[in-house]
Amino acid sequence: MEKFVSDIVSIFSRLMKPAYILIFFLWCNGLCKAQDTVKNVFTKYYTVNQLKSDFVFFRTTLEIIHPSLYRYHPKDTIDAYFNKASVQLDHPMNELEYWKILAHVIAKLGSGHTSVVLSDAAYRQYGSVQHDLIPANLYIHNDRLYIRSRLRSTDSLLTCGSEVLAINNVSGPAILNKMREFVSGDGYSNTFKDRRISSQFNYLYNLINGDQYQFFFVLNDKGKIKRGVVKAVNTLRPIPSAARPVASSTISYLPTIKYPQDMLGTAVITIPNFRYEKEYEALHARFFKEVRQRNITNLVIDLRNNPGGKLKISNDLMSYIMTHRYYYGVADERYVNISRIEYLSKKSVSEGVSLADIQNLGHSLYRHNYDNDSRQEVRMHEFKGKLYVLINEGSFSAAALFATMVKNQRDCIILGEETGGNAYGSDADVNPIILPETHLKLNLPIDWIYAPTYQSKNTGGGLKPDIQVSVPLSSSYNFKEGDPVLDALKENIKAFATKAD
Numbered sequence: 001m002e003k004f005v006s007d008i009v010s011i012f013s014r015l016m017k018p019a020y021i022l023i024f025f026l027w028c029n030g031l032c033k034a035q036d037t038v039k040n041v042f043t044k045y046y047t048v049n050q051l052k053s054d055f056v057f058f059r060t061t062l063e064i065i066h067p068s069l070y071r072y073h074p075k076d077t078i079d080a081y082f083n084k085a086s087v088q089l090d091h092p093m094n095e096l097e098y099w100k101i102l103a104h105v106i107a108k109l110g111s112g113h114t115s116v117v118l119s120d121a122a123y124r125q126y127g128s129v130q131h132d133l134i135p136a137n138l139y140i141h142n143d144r145l146y147i148r149s150r151l152r153s154t155d156s157l158l159t160c161g162s163e164v165l166a167i168n169n170v171s172g173p174a175i176l177n178k179m180r181e182f183v184s185g186d187g188y189s190n191t192f193k194d195r196r197i198s199s200q201f202n203y204l205y206n207l208i209n210g211d212q213y214q215f216f217f218v219l220n221d222k223g224k225i226k227r228g229v230v231k232a233v234n235t236l237r238p239i240p241s242a243a244r245p246v247a248s249s250t251i252s253y254l255p256t257i258k259y260p261q262d263m264l265g266t267a268v269i270t271i272p273n274f275r276y277e278k279e280y281e282a283l284h285a286r287f288f289k290e291v292r293q294r295n296i297t298n299l300v301i302d303l304r305n306n307p308g309g310k311l312k313i314s315n316d317l318m319s320y321i322m323t324h325r326y327y328y329g330v331a332d333e334r335y336v337n338i339s340r341i342e343y344l345s346k347k348s349v350s351e352g353v354s355l356a357d358i359q360n361l362g363h364s365l366y367r368h369n370y371d372n373d374s375r376q377e378v379r380m381h382e383f384k385g386k387l388y389v390l391i392n393e394g395s396f397s398a399a400a401l402f403a404t405m406v407k408n409q410r411d412c413i414i415l416g417e418e419t420g421g422n423a424y425g426s427d428a429d430v431n432p433i434i435l436p437e438t439h440l441k442l443n444l445p446i447d448w449i450y451a452p453t454y455q456s457k458n459t460g461g462g463l464k465p466d467i468q469v470s471v472p473l474s475s476s477y478n479f480k481e482g483d484p485v486l487d488a489l490k491e492n493i494k495a496f497a498t499k500a501d
Contacts, residue, residue, distance in 0.1 A: 038210045041125050042094035050437040051089045051098060057355050058102060058116075058442060059086075061433055064363045065341060067334050067448040068427055072110035072187055072460055081108050095122050096207070098438055103182045107193075110460065111445065112186040112396060112420070113427040119439035132211040132232035138164060139198040143190075145172040147219070148198075157228040159221050166218040179204060185420065186400075187460030191393035192420025195305075254279060257287045259294065263490055266298040267291050271317070274309030274398045280316055288320045292381055298493055299383050301406075302390040304416060304485070308397025311428065311449075315376065318406065321383050325375040326409045329401070329425075331450040333367040338429060341446050345431040352436055386496065387412040390485055391465060396421040397428075401451055404463045408452035413492065416469055416485050419462035425450040467492065 046054075059082050062069055070078060085105050093101075095118060102116045118126070136158045137148040145164035164172045176197070182204070185193035197204060212232060219226045253272035260266060269287060276283065291299065299321065315328045340361060344353050389403050389412055400421025407414055427445035434441055469485045 038096065038126075038131065038206060039094075041129060042096040042122065045092040045094050046098065046438055047092055048089060051093060052086070054098075054435040054437040054440070055086055055089060055102075057358065057435055060355060061358050061442060062444065064358055064361055065336050065446065066109075066111070066114065066444050067446065068111050069109065071448070071458070073108070078109070081105050095119060095438055095440065099440060100182065100208070102440065102442075107181055107184050109184065110187050111427055112184050112192050113430050113443075113445040114184055115443045117441045117443065119434075119441065121439065127236070130234050130236050131206055132213055132234050133206050134167070134202040134215055135230055135233040136202065138201040140176060140194040143173065143176065145176060151233050155230050157217060157219065157226060157230060159219070159226075161221075162226070163220040164217065165220055165225070166216075168212070168216050175205070178208065182208065186396070186422040186426075186462070187424075187458075189418070189420070189422075189461050191418060191462060192396050195394045195396075195420055255283060255287075257290065259296075263298065263493055265296060266300065266493060267294070267296045268300040268302060270302040271306050271399070273306050274311075274313040274317075274402075277310055277313065280310075280313045284316055284320055288379070288381065288383060291383060296383075297385045298388065299385060300388045300390065300489065303395045303399045303403055304390050304392040305394035306396070306399035307394065308399050308401075308421070308426075311398050311401075314398045314402040318402065319376060319379050319382070321387055321406065322376075322378045322410055323382065323384055325377060326405070327370055327374065327452060328376050328405065329370065329449040330452055331367060331369045332428075332447055333365060333450075334447045335363050335365055336361045336446065338446055341431055345433055348434040349432065352434065354436065358433075386493075388489060388492075389414050390416050390489070391419050391463065392417040392471075392485075393420045393462075395419040395462075397426055400463060401426045401449065404451040404453060407463065413467065414463065414465040415467045415489055415492070416465050417471065418464050421462060422458075423451060423461065423463040424453055424456070424458040 082105065085101050088101055099116065099118055106114050106116050117123075135151045135155055137151070138145050139148045140146075147158050147160055147162045147164065149160055150158040164175075166172060167175060176194075179197050179201075180190060180193050183193045183196050185191065185196070214229050214231050216229050217227065254276050255269055255271045258268045258270075260268060267287075267290070274280075301317075301321070311328070318326065318328065344357055344361075347353050347357075387406070387410065389406060391400070391403050391414060395403060395416075396419065400419040400423065403414060403419060404423045406412055426449050427447065428449055429446040430443050431446060432441050432443050467488055469488045471484055
């Protein structure tokens, strides 16, 4: 290893300015000495037979149950992904190594509702020890990495908004492409993938690359190229949601309603997610009672960064804003019995299920096309005024489905950025199945719901807004310089009012 470092320094001495040779040498030296606690956590190794047995279970489960396995790629392409992964199982592996292979397959499918995560035991072990992480939060914009915030005020090199050209001599685009191999998203789009990566960048980077004492950054700070070494932050952190048993999106945050003083006659309902199952009926009733009492003429539904949740909650909300009977989806399909899968899912957690249990489910397409009797009723006092819906790449699952169905069945204006969820439809009813040998957890959907765009072509992309508002880099995660989407909304409301007058 020392000879390798010496050779690399010799090469870079001919390519780099002398002032940076020492920096690069210090980075290499720190890398040599780094004790990789990530690998030390995953000390248990599984035999080739155990890995292959679990892989057969993994593949069979997807092939029998998943409603969208071949939705974005033909069967021979998906088979090639499976076969390529299977060939790699030629030596004993620990859980992290095995997870990388399976996660790579899942990321190829185009189903953002599907994931494979580490076992509960690995999650607890990883979270019980400290790890050396990149001392900054990063985010993705237009296929590039940027500094969102630094974790230590003393790291002056890591300026907010600076583009990350390279970390430890690996280019920013190469780092991003590598991370995308382990994170799932809908269709052919990277929007929701990138949102997930941005929310947990330094933790996911740690899982993929291991602990490192220091990081050599090359940054573009407003046109000025900056280079330097920063020490890792040693911290006790939970495992990234892309690989942990319980995703952060299961946390429920209640919606709020506000009446901005600078937008007269306007109400803004912000829905962080559709998981407020105990409160949704009372909350929706109260919100729209206030809307009627205040004679609101402009209603804004803010679904930005809403990862989805319960379909019945979003359906209830739709019943207050639709002006006539409507479809909540126009068709759905699945291949297995839902109640049977729910039973096996619980059994796999408590006592385990076998390959035979999965095979005995059978595999037969069930498709239900909704007729006129399937149309939903609107509320007696539904909102009939001007409707606006705000979306972005964080609008996923039930949120993207909601925006698409409203857009296709009611007069409204969509503002913001393309949704992370597919505009053609959405997977639903996610259930976990535990792999028998390694105990990795496969989360997979059972149902697929077609949006009202069912008869059009599935482009594999999200719902595009009527008014595209590109969020500046400095405002991508916080609106210290104002909210450009709300600014565009105000202008539209003002223009509409002027035209009406």
